Amino acid sequence: MKVTVFVTPKKTVLDPQGAAVGHAMEHLNVKPSSDVRVGKTIEFELEGSDTPELRAQLEKICDGLLSNPVIEDYRYELA
Amino acid sequence: MKVTVFVTPKKTVLDPQGAAVGHAMEHLNVKPSSDVRVGKTIEFELEGSDTPELRAQLEKICDGLLSNPVIEDYRYELA
Numbered sequence: 001m002k003v004t005v006f007v008t009p010k011k012t013v014l015d016p017q018g019a020a021v022g023h024a025m026e027h028l029n030v031k032p033s034s035d036v037r038v039g040k041t042i043e044f045e046l047e048g049s050d051t052p053e054l055r056a057q058l059e060k061i062c063d064g065l066l067s068n069p070v071i072e073d074y075r076y077e078l079a
Numbered sequence: 080m081k082v083t084v085f086v087t088p089k090k091t092v093l094d095p096q097g098a099a100v101g102h103a104m105e106h107l108n109v110k111p112s113s114d115v116r117v118g119k120t121i122e123f124e125l126e127g128s129d130t131p132e133l134r135a136q137l138e139k140i141c142d143g144l145l146s147n148p149v150i151e152d153y154r155y156e157l158a
Contacts, residue, residue, distance in 0.1 A: 008120070018123075022123070025144065028143060030136050031126075037123070038119060038121050039119070040118070041119070042116070043115070044104075044112075045111060046109070047112045061109050065100070065104065
């Protein structure tokens with residue numbers, strides 16, 4: 001089963017990396033009409049099917065390893 | 080129009096960050112059955128509608144700013 005985890009900065013948190021990308025875009029004559037948000041994607045495969053146990057394990061690594069719950073949100077897709 | 084750009088390391092390129100995440104997962108008793116790939120998402124809004132000119136501008140910033148074409152692939156979604 002393919003797992004894709006999307007980690008993004010919380011809306012309430014300043015995203016300096018996003019601000020820098022936004023400024024750089026303007027130098028290329030592309031003016032974003034909103035803040036730019038830069039996040040991470042983590043892709044991997046897991047043995048087994050979509051069970052509550054597997055989701056619990058996945059949430060454990062999302063919370064404890066793949067994201068910083070203080071400043072980031074995450075969601076995941078199973079395929 | 081909301082733009083989401085997904086930048087991922089090329090399949091042929093070693094992903095040290097992904098390898099490190101994979102090892103860390105194993106310490107949390109989660110064993111991925113494939114390589115772990117860590118990529119970036121860049122989200123922003125652009126004025127205007129889905130036109131060839133807008134897509135050309137988008138590809139210019141994807142190639143020139145948001146990704147490194149030598150080691151990374153990108154794709155984008157317009158919503």
